[in-house]
Amino acid sequence: MGGSEASGRKQRTDSADRAFTLSSGLAALGIVFGDLGTSPLYTYQTIVGTVGGHPSPEDALGLLSLVVWALIIIVSVKYCIFVMRADNRGEGGILALMALVTTGKGGRLSAGLIVAGLFGSALIYGDGVITPAISVLSALEGINVATDVFKPYVVPAALLVLLGLFAAQAKGTAKIGRIFGPIMLLWFVTIAALGTTGLLRRPEVIGAINPLHCVRFIVAHGWHSFVVLGGVFLAITGGEALYADLGHFGRKPIRSTWYFVVLPALLLSYAGQTALLLENPGIQGNPFFKLAPHWAVIPLVVLATLATIIASQAIITGAFSLTRQAMQLGWFPGLNIRQTSDEEYGQIYVPVVNWVMMVCTLLLTFSFGSSAALAGAYGTAVSTTMLLTTFLLFSAMRDIWGWRVAVALPTSLLFLLIDFGFFSANLLKIREGGWIPLLLALLIFILMTVWHRGTEALHRSQAQRPESNDAFLASLNSGKITRVPGTAVFFNRSETAIPDVLVRHVAQFKALQETVISLTVRFDEVPRVAWSERAAVEQTADNFWHVTVRFGFIERPNVVAALASAMEKGCSLDLDDAVYFASHDDVVRSPNPPRLRSWQRMLFAVMYRNAVRSPDRFDLPADKFLEVGRQIAL
Known part of the structure; x- marks a missing residue:
């Protein structure tokens, strides 16, 4: 009898755990995976443009293979398995990681790790002003697939959407946030279904899972491959969010949602776009929207716009949370923070950060005028953050997990090699606008270091x-x-x-x-x-x-x-x-x-x-x- 009662309690516990994981996973879809989830809107269009717009069948498979393995190695392995393990008492994010690996340390090593953490966090603000602009623009540009009538109004419409998004922050998103998860679930189901239709027509694209296609493409294109890698990186720019939102949802819901929902949907979407290019080598326009039947383009644009708004909301909320962390760790001056929800601690509003980000985002949207142009400015900040995260991760492997050098060093070097490749590729974008997020990050880094040094001097004087x-x-x-x-x-x-x-x-x-x-x-x-x-x-x-x-x-x-x-x-x-x-x-x-x-x-x-x-x-x-x-x- 006792055994059956224990078995019943275990079943109820397992059932409750599954229900919690499912509900948290659904919520994570609307917060964690917005950037990664909307990347098919502009990524493949950008990398196809780097090879002239009409890749050969072998090049098309090489491009797809690069995207597939970037998602697997960086997001599925580095972030989901390794980085998310380096939590600071359940909390994630580069500032939390910096605090974890520098606690109790001193000297030059600690100073170097602090600089890495601070500059990495400052870079997130640079990414935060570009992500909403490129995401909303790429969604609204889909209307051009159905008709050219609205082409002159895409940028004004994007400006209005972004203005409304930032203006709504003061009211909070606790109520409407409950529908973010279901909308994003519909988004992932939709892009997976569209990708499947293309894949069924040209199933040979499945062969891109073979990494030899990556090697052949890089060998064939030589130094030009760095230009291509700068475009491929757009597929993984949201990887840092998995770690940053660790404290909100926990490892299991984020990992489960990534492996079973988000990753399959993204792979199918990219595979479908590749199949479309193989079937129609001379096709013009964004292959993402070209996958949809003509009658479905406008509904898809509406859904894509909602998804990009949700992705932008997640970036803005992340910037607010990062600001609070920096303030309370002593790296940022006290700013007015308003709690917009009595139930959810993460629902906060920081007016200064909101309005500065809004001005920068609107200026970028107006100045660049298209998602293709903004792609040149996108990626430099995130690639640098990912590189700095790897340096901090090595310290966590050695000092927190107690790994031997023989294990920690090869693992870190593998990630460092790939991160440095993407970082180098994105440096080529500096003249195209990549300097903008780097400059913004540098200014914020200066503010953070001057504030910290000034408060220390103040305390010494007192x-x-x-x-x-x-x-x-x-x-x-x-x-x-x-x-x-x-x-x-x-x-x-x-x-x-x-x-x-x-x-x-x-x-x-x-x-x-x-x-x-x-x-x-x-x-x-x-x-x-x-x-x-x-x-x-x-x-x-x-x-x-x-x-x-x-x-x-x-x-x-x-x-x-x-x-x-x-x-x-x-x-x-x-x-x-x-x-x-x-x-x-x-x-x-x-x-x-x-x-x-x-x-x-x-x-x-x-x-x-x-x-x-x-x-x-x-x-x-x-x-x-x-x-x-x-x-x-x-």
């Missing part, structure tokens, strides 16, 4: 000598400082128990509240901090506590809730009566040897002055928050 703390505590314990009713929470940027803002408060008012909290807020290099570890409490004087609260780099920092955790550890305070104090600093030039170069100090001062205030970042009651101004010499 550090007090231990004897000054002892003197203040002696005055406090001796009764020289008058205590008045009330609770005061002083934000503390230094490691010492006595923040400078508290000392100045006492100097100005000659008194101190009866209950005092010196509050230090830290963001750890882990995604989440357990409630039991949220607060550390140290009593330094009568009714005086130094409380250190910790948050993970993806958590929403609620200081009031964290102080409630401190109360469970012996800190006696009345949260309803608490008033919060923080310093509002103005950065000026130091008369002593400056800690920052002039241009760095000016840039940091601008960012610091415009960073979001503590009430907005830490969910503090604005009517109980006071700032004290002062000048900091750097």
